[in-house]
Amino acid sequence: MKILGIESSCDETGIAIYDDQQGLIANQLYSQIKLHADYGGVVPELASRDHIRKTVPLIKAALAEANVTASDLNGVAYTAGPGLVGALLVGASIGRALAYAWNVPAIAVHHMEGHLLAPMLETNPPEFPFVALLVSGGHTQLISVTGIGQYQLLGESIDDAAGEAFDKTAKLLGLDYPGGAKLSKLAEMGDAARFHFPRPMTDRPGLDFSFSGLKTFAANTILKNQNQNQNQNQNQNQNQNQNQSQGMVDGQQLDQQTKADIARAFEDALVDTLVIKARRALELTGFNRLVIAGGVSANKTVRQKLAELMHSRGGQVYYPRLDFCTDNGAMIAYAGMIHLKQGQHSPLAIEVKPRWPLNDLVI
Ligand SMILES: Nc1ncnc2c1ncn2[C@@H]1O[C@H](COP(=O)(O)OP(=O)(O)OP(=O)(O)O)[C@@H](O)[C@H]1O
Ligand SMILES: [Mg+2]
Numbered sequence: 001m002k003i004l005g006i007e008s009s010c011d012e013t014g015i016a017i018y019d020d021q022q023g024l025i026a027n028q029l030y031s032q033i034k035l036h037a038d039y040g041g042v043v044p045e046l047a048s049r050d051h052i053r054k055t056v057p058l059i060k061a062a063l064a065e066a067n068v069t070a071s072d073l074n075g076v077a078y079t080a081g082p083g084l085v086g087a088l089l090v091g092a093s094i095g096r097a098l099a100y101a102w103n104v105p106a107i108a109v110h111h112m113e114g115h116l117l118a119p120m121l122e123t124n125p126p127e128f129p130f131v132a133l134l135v136s137g138g139h140t141q142l143i144s145v146t147g148i149g150q151y152q153l154l155g156e157s158i159d160d161a162a163g164e165a166f167d168k169t170a171k172l173l174g175l176d177y178p179g180g181a182k183l184s185k186l187a188e189m190g191d192a193a194r195f196h197f198p199r200p201m202t203d204r205p206g207l208d209f210s211f212s213g214l215k216t217f218a219a220n221t222i223l224k225n226q227n228q229n230q231n232q233n234q235n236q237n238q239n240q241n242q243n244q245s246q247g248m249v250d251g252q253q254l255d256q257q258t259k260a261d262i263a264r265a266f267e268d269a270l271v272d273t274l275v276i277k278a279r280r281a282l283e284l285t286g287f288n289r290l291v292i293a294g295g296v297s298a299n300k301t302v303r304q305k306l307a308e309l310m311h312s313r314g315g316q317v318y319y320p321r322l323d324f325c326t327d328n329g330a331m332i333a334y335a336g337m338i339h340l341k342q343g344q345h346s347p348l349a350i351e352v353k354p355r356w357p358l359n360d361l362v363i
Contacts (some may be wrong), residue, residue: 183263
């Protein structure tokens, strides 16, 4: 059985073909990062238009890569939400139309279920049950997973997602969008002892996250240090308080070491917070397997610290290969395959859900 997967929820067009006998037989990805870089974030209208340009050529490329034709396919899976409505509609319309034309089932896939199942594409996939920590550009969620479709949300971010906090803090430091990975690289040269950032919401019970305060803490630290620089340069110590209150946050004014030290303090605080909450989720559920997925699961420190946590508990951590941490078509093709095998597919109407809680998987 071969399933075509189409991912178009945000700024990546991902197309893949998954075969239940051979595994992944095609994987095509086009990232729009350059298109949005000048704007410092994703411009929804530009994203939709670019998905329209790229989706069909990438489907043709995937068929050629797998050396199959449309008549070899048994279904078409597409991301139906959550995500940008215009971007989702491109993948859903093309996916639904192709399924109709090819007379095969169409399967609407939940984007976060795709991320959650991405480690299943690896050679040593996790068994159920497990705790999933989804850390991406739009989500930070802890989920109890007892089987396919059996997802119970344990906690989530009440404001910025982990990836969003990485990107916003990177921007304050003067790094290009999306800055998460660049901030992390910079943090490698940082001195962990110079600044200490808070570990938000760890002093009270519960599994929710809040990262927007970390970004503010970073902004204040940058401002304080850039003003100190300015004041040293201009020898205007008497105006320091005035400068601080009126100044604009501009990480470019910091020396490279200070930038790296701030990046390190931010990353350590965010990762420690993830570790503390993941430990609580494992204690609450009694599970001893942890899956991490989503763009931030590509982060070295995240992987290392969560591996240490699981090692200390005699458990196991699972994550996707680096390419499948961020958005891709492979995870959508895989999730579509699982649902089709369970007899689930979608009606003719093209429906997308820009907001779609994971524990409400019926479309
Ligand atoms: N090494 C890294 N360290 C930290 N953050 C990273 C790293 N690599 C990628 N990211 C972050 O991951 C995010 C992108 O991940 P992903 O593609 O899963 O998110 P998304 O699809 O935009 O959001 P969602 O899946 O919630 O809709 C960005 O915020 C990016 O900065
Ligand atoms: Mg994603």
